[in-house]
Amino acid sequence: MTSVRNQPDPADTDPVARAVLDAMDAAGPQVCDDMTVEVALSVMTSARTGRLRVCDNDGMPTGLVTRAQLAVVRDGPGYSDRVQLRDLLGCRGPQAPAAATAERTTYRRPSAPVR
8 A cells, every 4th residue: 555645735834825826816817828918808808807817838827917907018009919928927927916017018019130
C-alpha cells in the first residue's frame, strides 16, 4: 500500500497568498492573453462582468483587465482590431495591479519595422 502525503496549500498558511487568490477568483471569467480587445469586451458584456482574469497559454495568471481599461485603449489613437490583451499587460507578472498602470497609459501601436 502506498502512502500519499499532501502538502499544505500555501494559501491556507499565508494570508497574502490567500488575498491574491481571492482577488483573482473574484475577477470574473478567465481568458487567454491572445484575445483581442473587442472580443474581451464582448465576453465581459455576455458574462455581465466588469473585469477579466487574463492568463497565458499555460494557464498562469498574468493580470486583470477592466471594461474601463479596454474602453480607454479602444478609443485611443493607436488602436487597431489586432490589439491583444497581452499587448496591454506587457511584461507585468500576476501580482502587478493592472488597473494601476493601464488607465494611466495610452496604448500606442508598435511602429513598423524598418526594411
